[in-house]
Amino acid sequence: MSRAPVDRQSRLEEFARRPNEQEANQRGLITDLESAAIEAHVLKALNLTPELRVLEAGCGTGLLASAIAGRVAHVVAGDIAFGFCQRARDKLEGRPGASICQSDARCLPFADNVFDRVLLYSVVLYLNEREFKAALGEFRRILRPTGWAFVGDVCNPYRYYHLCRSIRGLGRAASAAEWLKYVLRVSTYYVLSASPGHGWYTPGYFRRLAESAGFEAEILSQEPDMPYQVWRYDAVLWPVS
Numbered sequence: 001m002s003r004a005p006v007d008r009q010s011r012l013e014e015f016a017r018r019p020n021e022q023e024a025n026q027r028g029l030i031t032d033l034e035s036a037a038i039e040a041h042v043l044k045a046l047n048l049t050p051e052l053r054v055l056e057a058g059c060g061t062g063l064l065a066s067a068i069a070g071r072v073a074h075v076v077a078g079d080i081a082f083g084f085c086q087r088a089r090d091k092l093e094g095r096p097g098a099s100i101c102q103s104d105a106r107c108l109p110f111a112d113n114v115f116d117r118v119l120l121y122s123v124v125l126y127l128n129e130r131e132f133k134a135a136l137g138e139f140r141r142i143l144r145p146t147g148w149a150f151v152g153d154v155c156n157p158y159r160y161y162h163l164c165r166s167i168r169g170l171g172r173a174a175s176a177a178e179w180l181k182y183v184l185r186v187s188t189y190y191v192l193s194a195s196p197g198h199g200w201y202t203p204g205y206f207r208r209l210a211e212s213a214g215f216e217a218e219i220l221s222q223e224p225d226m227p228y229q230v231w232r233y234d235a236v237l238w239p240v241s
């Protein structure tokens with residue numbers, strides 16, 4: 001195995017150990033109110049009904065999966081990181097119609113045509129273009145023809161979100177070492193933002209990626225009532241036969 005994925009995995013496990021839930025989910029800037037608004041927005045977009053089977057790929061601490069549980073016949077909370085599966089388990093264990101599955105969105109351990117909804121929220125930035133395509137291909141495979149995927153995020157392609165965090169940290173840094181850490185972080189994000197395939201895609205390019213996996217993408221417009229100020233980019237992916 002190459003070095004990069006191993007580093008990424010341990011970084012994810014490190015996030016999973018963070019006590020602050022929003023920080024563990026790498027939404028360090030947002031308030032509980034904003035988090036609740038994201039949840040409401042996602043639930044609305046999924047249009048859940050009691051007979052559905054839902055997969056959340058990349059469930060993190062299980063915030064969204066636990067909001068979905070109880071509204072549908074079955075929700076599977078999947079995450080590549082063991083630590084995140086544990087945190088999701090803490091929320092979902094014992095709840096009827098909910099299970100946890102440590103799984104990689106790029107290669108899912110489910111049969112064809114078994115889910116009515118697949119949710120991928122705030123995960124695209126972890127996948128390079130090839131990996132994102134692989135995940136979309138998997139979603140197409142496991143979705144029933146009448147189902148759909150919802151892919152969303154709270155980040156923008158130029159990573160202003162992370163940049164803002166680092167810049168804020170820079171102002172707060174108490175020591176030279178801390179300050180240097182934030183300077184390095186800002187420069188890293190600046191370099192990463194120039195790397196195609198990481199973070200988000202332009203709407204046109206995103207549509208083409210979805211098409212190549214057998215979906216038609218409907219890009220959802222931003223809702224003014226959502227208090228989260230950072231640029232968002234949400235899409236419903238309809239399977240095309």
Ligand SMILES: C[S@@+](CC[C@H](N)C(=O)[O-])C[C@H]1O[C@@H](n2cnc3c(N)ncnc32)[C@H](O)[C@@H]1O
Nearest residue numbers: 012025058059060079080081104105121122126
């Ligand atoms: C920012 S968190 C989002 C958590 C959750 N979806 C939410 O919005 O609250 C991203 C999650 O994606 C997971 N992840 C990253 N790459 C993944 C992959 N290839 N397959 C499954 N999960 C992945 C990470 O472990 C992390 O828990």
